[in-house]
Amino acid sequence: MTEPRTLAAAAADLAAGRTTARALAEAALARIADPAGEGARAFIAVQAEQALAAAGAMDALRAAGRAPSPWAGIPISVKDLFDQRGATTRGGSAILADAPPAPRTAPAVARLERAGFVVLGRTNMVEFAFSGLGVNPHYGTPLSPWDRATGRLPGGSSSGAAVAVADGMGLAGLGSDTGGSCRIPAALCGIVGYKPTAKRVPLTGTLPLSASLDSIGPIANSAGCCAVLHGLMSGAEEAAPPAPRPVAGLRFGIPEESYLFEGLEPAVADAFTRAVARLERAGAFIERFALPELAEIPRANATGGFAAAESYAWHRALIARAGAGYDPRILARIQRGAAMSAADYQALQQERARIIAAAAPRTAPYDAVLCPTTALTPPPLAAVAEEEAYNRINLLLLRNTAAFNFLDRCSISLPCHAPGEAPVGLMLTGAHDGDAALLGVATAVEATLASA
Numbered sequence: 001m002t003e004p005r006t007l008a009a010a011a012a013d014l015a016a017g018r019t020t021a022r023a024l025a026e027a028a029l030a031r032i033a034d035p036a037g038e039g040a041r042a043f044i045a046v047q048a049e050q051a052l053a054a055a056g057a058m059d060a061l062r063a064a065g066r067a068p069s070p071w072a073g074i075p076i077s078v079k080d081l082f083d084q085r086g087a088t089t090r091g092g093s094a095i096l097a098d099a100p101p102a103p104r105t106a107p108a109v110a111r112l113e114r115a116g117f118v119v120l121g122r123t124n125m126v127e128f129a130f131s132g133l134g135v136n137p138h139y140g141t142p143l144s145p146w147d148r149a150t151g152r153l154p155g156g157s158s159s160g161a162a163v164a165v166a167d168g169m170g171l172a173g174l175g176s177d178t179g180g181s182c183r184i185p186a187a188l189c190g191i192v193g194y195k196p197t198a199k200r201v202p203l204t205g206t207l208p209l210s211a212s213l214d215s216i217g218p219i220a221n222s223a224g225c226c227a228v229l230h231g232l233m234s235g236a237e238e239a240a241p242p243a244p245r246p247v248a249g250l251r252f253g254i255p256e257e258s259y260l261f262e263g264l265e266p267a268v269a270d271a272f273t274r275a276v277a278r279l280e281r282a283g284a285f286i287e288r289f290a291l292p293e294l295a296e297i298p299r300a301n302a303t304g305g306f307a308a309a310e311s312y313a314w315h316r317a318l319i320a321r322a323g324a325g326y327d328p329r330i331l332a333r334i335q336r337g338a339a340m341s342a343a344d345y346q347a348l349q350q351e352r353a354r355i356i357a358a359a360a361p362r363t364a365p366y367d368a369v370l371c372p373t374t375a376l377t378p379p380p381l382a383a384v385a386e387e388e389a390y391n392r393i394n395l396l397l398l399r400n401t402a403a404f405n406f407l408d409r410c411s412i413s414l415p416c417h418a419p420g421e422a423p424v425g426l427m428l429t430g431a432h433d434g435d436a437a438l439l440g441v442a443t444a445v446e447a448t449l450a451s452a
Helices: 007-018 022-034 048-065 106-113 159-166 183-189 224-234 266-281 293-303 305-325 328-339 342-362 387-406 433-452
Strands: 043-046 075-079 120-123 172-176 192-193 217-218 251-256 285-290 368-372 411-415 427-429
Touching: 007 022, 007 224, 007 427, 022 048, 022 075, 022 192, 043 159, 048 120, 048 368, 048 433, 075 159, 106 120, 106 172, 106 224, 120 159, 159 172, 159 183, 159 217, 172 224, 183 387, 183 411, 192 224, 192 387, 217 224, 224 411, 224 433, 251 266, 266 285, 266 305, 266 427, 266 433, 285 368, 293 305, 293 342, 305 328, 305 342, 328 387, 368 433, 387 411, 387 427, 411 433, 427 433
Parallel strands: 075 120, 075 172, 251 285, 251 368
Antiparallel strands: 043 120, 172 217, 192 217, 192 411, 368 427, 411 427
């Protein structure tokens, strides 16, 4: 039989007895262990023994009619940012490799485990989650599935989570998104990444980057998969993919004269244009509209931004003790926060609140705001060897996604490229607290793009 790619397909196969949780775990673990694959770079720690034991337990519970949910036994991965009881949370850094094991599991992970998901291991990431490229000098850089012969960036910071899903090393990955860290790697790996409204999933037990911007989201093979995972992580007792709905009658806004469309690679511009045309042919209403508040975000961040200030507050003692062990490029980004004054920080908070309030009525008429997830297709790893190029490409990859973290919106990246083309993400952004509505819209858009 064909191996399932979505959570719904896997759940149906498990319910019908066409597969078992152990078989799914074994297949995923075999891919992780394949020396010709990306498993050694996608995972920092593989929990094979625990995963097989958990899978066997789910099979036994299902046979007894006591499976905790339809999703019990489906293998997933966890970013090396989340606490698991008895495991070390390194945050992609060698500095924390000998840190004490976590005493308890982060709620986001525990909620998925209670539903019966089987954790395969801990995925690689940008050190301390502070880059959109996916590069990690300590544990290696997993490569995008696109053009592996060249060796291309996977996107970050949830690099390993995205590569694992794209390569079938589990059906989903748990990631985080502060400036695009779920959506960027999803776009560069040709899959789906979801950033919820930040407060929806508790951050307890998660190594922080920016308390003002951090959010926890899934990376998977469909919008429906993301809806299930987000629902459970946000505290729902049960979760299911959104009911099918037509695109006809939906209203989409495209911000005109905004930096979101500057410097697009031709392949990105073409794929975005084709996707919009497909939605229009399917009966969606598309409107270009003004969103001048986007231009105010870079000005508000000019004194350093939330991530630099808040990460420096967390890291300064660790830097004093072990600064030489950091990736120098990450260290430089964190240390920018040292120059930000309390007055600057307070002014930034006030500006953010003002910008959020001003932008809300402009986007309210639309079911989602559309733009490309990233301006680039996956750049070659070699292209970011020099510091200038590293910083320039990093900013370009983060530019579109980070705007909507600042606005505290829910946002999802869907693949919109044609088969055989370099991966391109179409980003749909909804309203603050509009997560359920956006996931329903994304499911409809996904089906329309797939049928074209």
